[in-house]
Amino acid sequence: MIKLYGTPPTRALRAMWLLNELDLAHEIVSIDLGAGEQLTPEFLALNPAAKLPVLVDGDLVVSESAAIQLYLADKYGGRFPGGGLIPATPEDRGQMYRWLFFLMTEIEAPLWRIALHSFLYAPDEQSAAEIALARRDCKRMIAIFEQHMQGRDFVVGAQVTVADFNAAYTLDWAKLEDMLDDAPALSAYLNSMYARPKAPVTIAKAMAELDA
CATH class of the missing domain: 1.20.1050.10 (Glutathione S-transferase Yfyf (Class Pi); Chain A, domain 2)
Structure with a gap:
């Protein structure tokens, strides 16, 4: 299952929107920034920049909210009614x-x-x-x-x-x-x-x- 590290109101909302629109099963993993959970070795292994969001899809790890959006649209856009979310031309x-x-x-x-x-x-x-x-x-x-x-x-x-x-x-x-x-x-x-x-x-x- 796809995992998205990050919760509202962070930029994770951008990725959450695409996951919702594409009806993709996913798990939201909350990271408490105030408690410094983004600085743990486990999270830094996913994103050395210690920033949210991070998407994990199988063995693939993608950070940066816009990159996550483009990745989801590129891989799963065929699920979207009327075609993909990336223009054809x-x-x-x-x-x-x-x-x-x-x-x-x-x-x-x-x-x-x-x-x-x-x-x-x-x-x-x-x-x-x-x-x-x-x-x-x-x-x-x-x-x-x-x-x-x-x-x-x-x-x-x-x-x-x-x-x-x-x-x-x-x-x-x-x-x-x-x-x-x-x-x-x-x-x-x-x-x-x-x-x-x-x-x-x-x-x-x-x-x-x-x-x-």
Whole structure:
């Protein structure tokens, strides 16, 4: 059985969404970051970077949430109604990769910088100036993605692809930071993605459940 190390609200949600959409039997293995379970020899043998998520499928170990998404879609996409989650033509695949990497490098990266300087770094390492710069950079890139999504139901083509499941989680994170107020197309798109029957919990809901 497939094992996924990591639980909401971490980036494991990206992988969980693909597992749900593909109806793949899997086991969720919780890793308590606060207790340092990501630093145990057993987990470091899976991912020396000590980060979540990690997918184990037989003898194969895959880390990095976007890589996990692409792997699942590539191997098991035939199970998805209407075909795979990776476009059929090189041209459409190129556009999917373009926006997938754009999301990871241009929108998620500043969101991660905000998280680091807000609560993950030690207090003496945190920088309000760095947070302000990250918010500026992120909003600029969100504006570009907002323009791309005008009149679109999906990131690429006429059906859902891996890029959409990545985008939904990333935009949900941006929403949590109040960055979608000037992005009506992205807000509507985000709502439509999380209205899917097999969508996972939102980041906000997962965080509320942790605090409960």
